Amino acid sequence: MEKEILWLRPDEKPFEINGFAWFDKEKIYRRLPENPQYKIPEAVDYLADNTSGGVIRFRTDSDVLMIKVKIKEVSGMPHMPASGQSGFDCYIGKSTKEVYCSTAIPDINSKEYERKFFQFEKKEFRDISLYFPLYMGVEDVLVGIEKNSKVAKPSQFKEKGRIVAYGTSITQGGCASRPAMGYTNILSRWLGIEFINLGFSGSGKGEPELAHLITMISKVRCIILDYQANTDYQRYITTLPEFVKILRNRFKDIPIIIISRTPVSIWAFDKKAKTQWEKGYKFQDKFVKEMNKQGDRLIFSYNGSVLFKEIWQESTVDGGHPTDLGFLTMAKALYPILKRKLRV
The missing domain is CATH 2.60.120.260 (Galactose-binding domain-like)
Known part of the structure; x- marks a missing residue:
């Protein structure tokens, strides 16, 4: 009936x-x-x-x-x-x-x-x-x-506040088979906290205007930046310091986690291509260490090609964009990091 x-x-x-x-x-x-x-x-x-x-x-x-x-x-x-x-x-x-x-x-x-x-x-x-x-x-x-x-009304999230993730098509969820399998949605469930997904396919390039918009978001507890894959080397080293500066002027005491691009399958055969992206990571890592020396102990740098290296060759649809398996791999790698930084 x-x-x-x-x-x-x-x-x-x-x-x-x-x-x-x-x-x-x-x-x-x-x-x-x-x-x-x-x-x-x-x-x-x-x-x-x-x-x-x-x-x-x-x-x-x-x-x-x-x-x-x-x-x-x-x-x-x-x-x-x-x-x-x-x-x-x-x-x-x-x-x-x-x-x-x-x-x-x-x-x-x-x-x-x-x-x-x-x-x-x-x-x-x-x-x-x-x-x-x-x-x-x-x-x-x-x-x-x-x-x-x-x-x-729904039961409350286990954790108060929000995590903002700004980045690329991968951040946005390409190419999960269903919506809840994007890595930010997986982490939201595991951590019990609201995520604000600001991944923009091919278009999140570290524009200062986007940093200013992020500063308008309330109840932010952590920010993840993983937009390197949308830029070339020159643009990355130019935009990253200014983007972080804008965020830090507004959010004085929350973790900012910067992740270089995830690995791509062609790197197994084209070492030169990998080297170009590694240059960006080395700049990112040096920049974060300098910030640490200046007293900012809440900014962190991670090498995406190392962080997500496990089974990456078998977990994309096109050599770069994750399948559900790839997103699960990303979430498993980021989960302990976020638990430590958020102290949950």
């Missing part, structure tokens, strides 16, 4: 929207302000509509959960499935105890879809987390529950 479904707007209480730093003010599913006070590149402005890192959180006693989504474009990335680009993931459980349930997978040639996450026999309150698409804008989304069910 089909259940009668009540459709609710998740941008209204008691639902909670996490992962969008300006959502409480602007009420749109976007990663940067709609009209930023700092001029940003056109590509970054476009990618800010991609909803990577967004999560709908709530509790409900409904034995049925559905979703109705209107996305901004049809899915069509050649190296990333529509489930990761444009789908929604459903996890059940309290903070740090979430368990994967199912994925709402869109139709390839449509901007709208409606899917059922679950239909259980038992009616009981469950904590729900619905992860937004990684590489798609969301025009509208509705959550469907059984008509006579209740919705309540």
